[in-house]
Amino acid sequence: xxxxxxxxxxxxxxxxxxxxxxxxxxxxxxxxxxxxxxxxxxxxxxxxxxxxxxxxxxxxxxxxxxxxxxxxxxxxxxxxxxxxxxxxxxxxxxxxxxxxxxxxxxxxxxxxxxxxxxxxxxxxxxxxxxxxxxxxxxxxxxxxxxxxxxxxxxxxxxxxxxxxxxxxxxxxxxxxxxxxxxxxxxxxxxxxxxxxxxxxxxxxxxxxxxxxxxxxxxxxxxxxxxxxxxxxxxxxxxxxxxxxxxxxxxxxxxxxxxxxxxxxxxxxxxxxxxxxxxxxxxxxxxxxxxxxxxxxxxxxxxxxxxxxxxxxxxxxxxxxxxxxxxxxxxxxxxxxxxxxxxxxxxxxxxxxxxxxxxxxxxxxxxxxxxxxxxxxxxxxxxxxxxxxx
Amino acid sequence: xxxxxxxxxxxxxxxxxxxxxxxxxxxxxxxxxxxxxxxxxxxxxxxxxxxxxxxxxxxxxxxxxxxxxxxxxxxxxxxxxxxxxxxxxxxxxxxxxxxxxxxxxxxxxxxxxxxxxxxxxxxxxxxxxxxxxxxxxxxxxxxxxxxxxxxxxxxxxxxxxxxxxxxxxxxxxxxxxxxxxxxxxxxxxxxxxxxxxxxxxxxxxxxxxxxxxxxxxxxxxxxxxxxxxxxxxxxxxxxxxxxxxxxxxxxxxxxxxxxxxxxxxxxxxxxxxxxxxxxxxxxxxxxxxxxxxxxxxxxxxxxxxxxxxxxxxxxxxxxxxxxxxxxxxxxxxxxxxxxxxxxxxxxxxxxxxxxxxxxxxxxxxxxxxxxxxxxxxxxxxxxxxxxxxxxxxxxxxxxxxxxxxxxxxxxxxxxxxxxxxx
Numbered sequence: 001x002x003x004x005x006x007x008x009x010x011x012x013x014x015x016x017x018x019x020x021x022x023x024x025x026x027x028x029x030x031x032x033x034x035x036x037x038x039x040x041x042x043x044x045x046x047x048x049x050x051x052x053x054x055x056x057x058x059x060x061x062x063x064x065x066x067x068x069x070x071x072x073x074x075x076x077x078x079x080x081x082x083x084x085x086x087x088x089x090x091x092x093x094x095x096x097x098x099x100x101x102x103x104x105x106x107x108x109x110x111x112x113x114x115x116x117x118x119x120x121x122x123x124x125x126x127x128x129x130x131x132x133x134x135x136x137x138x139x140x141x142x143x144x145x146x147x148x149x150x151x152x153x154x155x156x157x158x159x160x161x162x163x164x165x166x167x168x169x170x171x172x173x174x175x176x177x178x179x180x181x182x183x184x185x186x187x188x189x190x191x192x193x194x195x196x197x198x199x200x201x202x203x204x205x206x207x208x209x210x211x212x213x214x215x216x217x218x219x220x221x222x223x224x225x226x227x228x229x230x231x232x233x234x235x236x237x238x239x240x241x242x243x244x245x246x247x248x249x250x251x252x253x254x255x256x257x258x259x260x261x262x263x264x265x266x267x268x269x270x271x272x273x274x275x276x277x278x279x280x281x282x283x284x285x286x287x288x289x290x291x292x293x294x295x296x297x298x299x300x301x302x303x304x305x306x307x308x309x310x311x312x313x314x315x316x317x318x319x320x321x322x323x324x325x326x327x328x329x330x331x332x333x334x335x336x337x338x339x340x341x342x343x344x345x346x347x348x349x350x351x352x353x354x355x356x357x358x359x360x361x362x363x364x365x366x367x368x369x370x371x372x373x374x375x376x377x378x379x380x381x382x383x384x385x386x387x388x389x
Numbered sequence: 390x391x392x393x394x395x396x397x398x399x400x401x402x403x404x405x406x407x408x409x410x411x412x413x414x415x416x417x418x419x420x421x422x423x424x425x426x427x428x429x430x431x432x433x434x435x436x437x438x439x440x441x442x443x444x445x446x447x448x449x450x451x452x453x454x455x456x457x458x459x460x461x462x463x464x465x466x467x468x469x470x471x472x473x474x475x476x477x478x479x480x481x482x483x484x485x486x487x488x489x490x491x492x493x494x495x496x497x498x499x500x501x502x503x504x505x506x507x508x509x510x511x512x513x514x515x516x517x518x519x520x521x522x523x524x525x526x527x528x529x530x531x532x533x534x535x536x537x538x539x540x541x542x543x544x545x546x547x548x549x550x551x552x553x554x555x556x557x558x559x560x561x562x563x564x565x566x567x568x569x570x571x572x573x574x575x576x577x578x579x580x581x582x583x584x585x586x587x588x589x590x591x592x593x594x595x596x597x598x599x600x601x602x603x604x605x606x607x608x609x610x611x612x613x614x615x616x617x618x619x620x621x622x623x624x625x626x627x628x629x630x631x632x633x634x635x636x637x638x639x640x641x642x643x644x645x646x647x648x649x650x651x652x653x654x655x656x657x658x659x660x661x662x663x664x665x666x667x668x669x670x671x672x673x674x675x676x677x678x679x680x681x682x683x684x685x686x687x688x689x690x691x692x693x694x695x696x697x698x699x700x701x702x703x704x705x706x707x708x709x710x711x712x713x714x715x716x717x718x719x720x721x722x723x724x725x726x727x728x729x730x731x732x733x734x735x736x737x738x739x740x741x742x743x744x745x746x747x748x749x750x751x752x753x754x755x756x757x758x759x760x761x762x763x764x765x766x767x768x769x770x771x772x773x774x775x776x777x778x779x780x781x782x783x784x785x786x787x788x789x790x791x792x793x794x795x796x797x798x799x800x801x802x803x804x805x806x807x808x809x810x811x
Contacts, residue, residue, distance in 0.1 A: 044765040048503060049758055075558060077534040078758035085730035085766055098729070102555045103530050103537060141555070144567055307534060311553040314545040340503055342758055346538030349499035350545065 002066040003027075006213055007160070010065070012056055012083065013074035014274045014305065015101055017149055017295040019172035022214055023164040024156035026069055030210035032248045032270070033369040037062030044086045050079040050340045051368040052246045057086050070095030070159045072152065077307045077343055097155045099148045102141035105300045105310055145296035146289065153288065169291055175214035176278040182221040183209065183275055186228075191264050191328060193233030199253030199263040206271055207248055237262030238388045241325040244336040245269045245305070245344055247367065252374045256334075259378060260385040264328045267303055267321065268336075276302040306343035317347055318354035325360055331388045332361035334381070339366050361388055391519060394485060395428035413654065415647040416624050422640040423631060427481060429453075429471045430521035452583045453521050455543055457529025457536055458630070459556050459724060461572060461717040463637030463708075467595040468579050468587050472527075473634050475539060478520060479507035480627065483678035483786040491517060492787055505756040506786030508539040515546050525549050525582045527575060531556035532726035533759035552578045556721050558728045568718035593710050595637035600707040602636060605645035607703050612652040614744050618669065618696040619655035621662030622684035624648075626676045629700045661694075668693035668807050671741055673751035673767065673778070674760040675700075679788045686797060691804040697744045699725060699737060730763040734770030741776045748777050748807045750800075755784040779803040 002008075008029040009021045021028040033055030041057035042049075059065055073084035075098055084098045157163045164172075183205065189195040190202050205224070209217045240256075242263045248270040256263050267273055277298035285291050300308065303324075306317055325333045335351065337344040348364060355362040363384040367373040402421040406414050430453060454465060454472040465472045482488040483506075491513030496502050498516060500509050514520045526549055528540035544551035554571050557564035580586050606629070613620040625648075635641035655661065670687075672695045677683065687693040704723040708716030721727075725736045741749065749771055753761040768778040781796060 042765075046753065046758075046761045046764045048755065049762045078762055079534075082730070082758065082762040085763060088729075088731065089766055089769070098558070100558050104553050104555070140567070140570065144555070144557070147563060306538075309541055311528065311541075311544070311551040314541045314551055340758065342504060342533070342535040342538060345501045345504050346508070346535065346542060348501075350542070352499055 003212070003216070007069045008066050009156070009159075010068045010071035011074075012052075012071075013076045013080055014269050015074045015076050015299050016072050016099070017152070017299065018214075019169070019176045019278070020149060020153055020164075020291075020295065021072065021156060021172075022175065023169040023172035024153070025160045025162060025164070025168070026156065027213040028210075029066060029068070029212075030207075030274075031056045031059065031065070031071070032207065032211070033059075033246060034248055035059045035062070035064050037064045041086070044090065045082050048340050049082060050077075051338050051370075052341075053079040053083040055369050056083060057090070060087055060090055068094065070097070070156070072096075073098045075100045076305065077341075079341070095155075095159050097152060099152055100144075101148075102144050102300065103308060104141050105304065105308060106139060106142045106297055141300055142293055142296045145300065146292040149292040149295055150288065153292070166287075169288070170285075172214070173278070173281050173285070173291065175218060176275065177281045179209055179214060179217055179221065180275045180278040182218070182225060183272060184279075186221065186224060187265070187272055189228065189230070193235050193262075194230045195228070196231055196234050198235075198257055200250035200257075203248065203250040203253050203271070206274060207250070210270075210274055235262045238332070238385050239264045239328070239330045240385075241265055241267075241328050241330045241333040242271075242336060243267040243321050243324070243333065244338075245341055246338050246369060247271075247336050248369075249371055249374075251371050255371070255374050255378065256381060259381040260389065261334070261381060263334075264330055265324075267324055269305060273303050273305075306341075306347045315347060315350045318351040321351060322354055322358050322360060325355075326358075332363070332384065334384070335362060335364045337364075337366060339368055392428060392431045395424045395431065398424040399428065413647045413651040415644065415651045418644045418647045419628070419631075422635055422644055423481075425640070426471070426473065426634060430473060430478075432471075433522050452524045452579075454525055454527055454579075455521065455523040455540070456527045457531075457540060457554065458633075459529040459531045459721040459727070460527050460554065461575075461721065462634050463595050463599045464572065464576065464587075464592070464713075464717060465579065466635075466637040467592045468576070468583065469585055470579060470583065473521075474536075475511045475520075475543065476507040476536070477631065477634065478514065479510035479786050480678040482510050482514060483788070484680070486679065486788075488679070488786055489789060491519070492789070503756055505533070505535045505754070506784045508535050509756075510786055512539060512542055515543055523547055523549055525579070526551045527554065527578075528552070529554045529556055529721070531721065531724065533757070535756070535758065550578070550582065554721070556727060558722075560719060560722050564722060565715055565718045568721060569714035572714045572717050592713065596708050596710040596713055596716075598638060598642060599636045600710075602632065602641035602645045603703065603705075603707060605642065605649050606632065609645060609648045609652060610697075610702060612649065612656060613696055613701075615656055616669075616745060617661035617663070617666035618694060618744075619652040619660070619662050620694070620696045622688055622695040624662065625698060625701050626672075626684075626695075627678075628698070629702070630675075662696070663688045663692060663694035665692050666694050667691070667811070668747045668804065669745060670695045671737070671744065671746045671749040671776075672698045673737065673749055674754060674757070675752070675785055677752055677783055677785045679786070679791070681791070681793060683793070683796065683800065687800060687804065690801075691808070693747075693804055693807075695750070697740055697746070699740070702736070702740060704736070726759060730766045730770075733763065734767055737767060737771060738774050738776075741771060741774060746776055747810070748779065748803065750779050750781065750803075752781045752783040752785055755782065755787070777803070777806065 006027040009026040010031045012031045018028045033052045037058040040061050041054040075081050240261050246269050365377045402417050452470045454470050456472050456474050458474040488510050491510045495509040495513035526544045705720035725733050771778050
């Protein structure tokens with residue numbers, strides 16, 4: 001249910017800095033690809049584009065949206081950029097902004113890493129030469145994204161007519177940090193099996209936190225924890241780790257459970273990863289620049305989407321996902337990706353190889369953001385669970 | 390195997406040029422330079438038994454880099470590095486008719502058939518040991534996410550260092566400076582891997598050649614706008630994107646001068662690229678890389694000539710030899726595939742107006758989320774200025790699902806409609 005007193009800002013990519021939106025007096029509203037709107041986006045874009053994007057555009061074409069004061073897009077992949085392009089055409093009167101996003105996280109590590117010493121000066125200098133010398137390699141992505149966030153903050157201020165105060169910014173950060181902590185606590189109960197409410201309940205919490213104000217989210221999360229009574233685990237499903245991109249429908253998790261699986265934890269764009277950047281709020285964020293730099297660093301450093309990678313550790317995502325799966329003590333993993341998602345499609349072969357070498361059973365599924373596509377996978381999920389049983 | 394293919398191609402073209410040394414032979418010279426680049430890239434064909442560096446700074450065959458499309462190749466040429474964007478290899482494999490087994494190899498390894506054929510081709514070729522063996526790799530965030538992912542896979546496959554250039558979206562000073570700094574770091578990265586620092590005098594000469602080739606390209610494009618056009622459907626196919634690999638070399642000047650002189654001579658003689666040119670067409674995105682009869686068919690049956698390709702235009706200013714990194718950065722940011730689709734549509738509209746285009750063909754390369762993803766938006770944009778677009782459904786690299794008969798039926802209907810507007 002939409003709160004008519006809120007001023008919503010739409011967002012679609014988990015690299016969006018939610019506290020900045022909140023600090024400007026808006027409520028970040030995730031444009032989830034769940035809709036009954038007819039499929040019409042293919043003629044604006046192309047049928048072989050990511051269904052996540054197409055479903056969101058279908059919502060825009062069908063006006064299946066709350067009133068939005070603006071939309072924040074992130075240039076995280078080709079499909080997201082095309083969404084911004086198409087949105088501007090189908091809803092030309094909406095306020096929109098596109099944030100550019102570096103590819104690499106800020107920390108360079110591992111064999112072959114460039115030395116962190118100063119970069120050699122340019123060979124040629126003189127009139128018109130760059131005014132500032134090269135910045136340290138491990139900071140340039142943070143520096144770039146900080147400036148993008150500064151631009152976002154100014155744009156949000158224009159949209160709201162008010163410049164965010166320092167107190168509002170601190171409150172935005174602190175709210176999302178608290179949301180992180182509360183979700184983490186509930187998630188840990190779910191992982192232990194003592195929550196006994198199933199994956200659909202967790203996904204519903206994530207969806208609420210992504211679409212309502214932080215105040216409302218905090219209230220409902222606190223209520224959830226206040227009513228929580230630790231009980232012995234009742235679930236009997238095979239414990240599995242779920243990773244991939246977009247799977248926002250809580251019913252999908254019920255479907256997994258009906259197949260005999262228990263999704264212990266996830267690494268999805270629509271799951272806990274949405275809030276993973278707000279795990280720590282360091283002291284001493286004294287001015288806007290500190291806040292922008294902090295958010296830039298946190299978002300680039302948090303568990304990455306497949307589109308973000310460290311060139312010093314190519315395809316490290318496979319090892320990262322395996323380590324994460326192992327950390328939950330699961331018996332296997334399910335990778336669920338939406339069709340036509342280039343960032344994941346190109347990394348799945350190495351993920352499959354690494355999991356196979358590590359003898360971690362893996363089931364790869366492809367979907368289109370509808371339950372119908374998940375339903376088609378029921379037999380495969382049941383067979384996978386049976387094999388692990 | 391591939392090296393022999395290039396040897397044979399080179400000797401064949403050289404013989405033909407020798408037969409009539411006074412002719413300009415622009416396309417032959419272009420193909421010759423492509424083949425020579427291919428030969429250099431595959432000079433170390435087969436497993437490398439010895440380390441790249443033997444003795445202080447010595448390289449047995451010269452360093453080789455696999456790159457993204459918007460890498461400053463003239464800077465690499467100045468540093469003695471033989472390089473190409475990886476899609477160039479995908480196109481070569483397709484044009485030589487050898488691509489299918491590599492696509493199949495990639496698909497059997499788990500790379501989805503829904504993804505870009507250029508990238509599947511090079512991933513398959515790398516697994517079969519038939520890609521040039523790189524000493525290092527340079528990825529660029531533009532033009533596409535799929536290309537970046539391919540570069541990451543290749544770096545992992547070859548266990549070679551990867552440098553990443555993040556190409557920002559617009560030409561603001563902040564963005565240009567940011568990319569210029571990355572290119573400086575790239576230069577340092579290359580030096581570390583080759584043991585050869587950049588020679589400033591050599592860079593100055595290379596930039597002079599880049600600018601010379603640029604001026605000739607501007608002249609070529611200007612001449613091609615003439616009615617009727619001296620250009621014909623195949624002559625400038627893949628031209629600008631491949632010329633980027635040769636920038637800073639004598640080869641780039643030789644090829645561009647040959648085109649300029651040939652087009653000028655045709656105009657002087659009152660001849661056109663396609664006899665009795667009736668329809669002037671624009672080709673969007675990239676060409677179909679394998680052998681096909683579409684272009685000759687539309688020239689012969691409809692007097693329709695593809696006189697401009699989307700990328701055959703000059704979007705960048707001459708590089709300032711005293712501040713080259715800024716020029717390299719501006720050039721990379723300026724390509725039509727970068728930034729929002731609105732900018733791309735404006736670029737296409739300008740081309741359509743400059744060349745007085747009757748219609749446009751978009752192959753809608755299957756699996757290209759960057760280019761094809763904006764298909765409908767481009768179509769609507771060009772419609773605003775009265776230029777109809779024919780959207781095809783072709784994988785420009787993969788011959789396996791290519792149905793030329795169906796395409797020709799659609800082309801026929803499109804040209805009938807265009808003729809009826811005349």
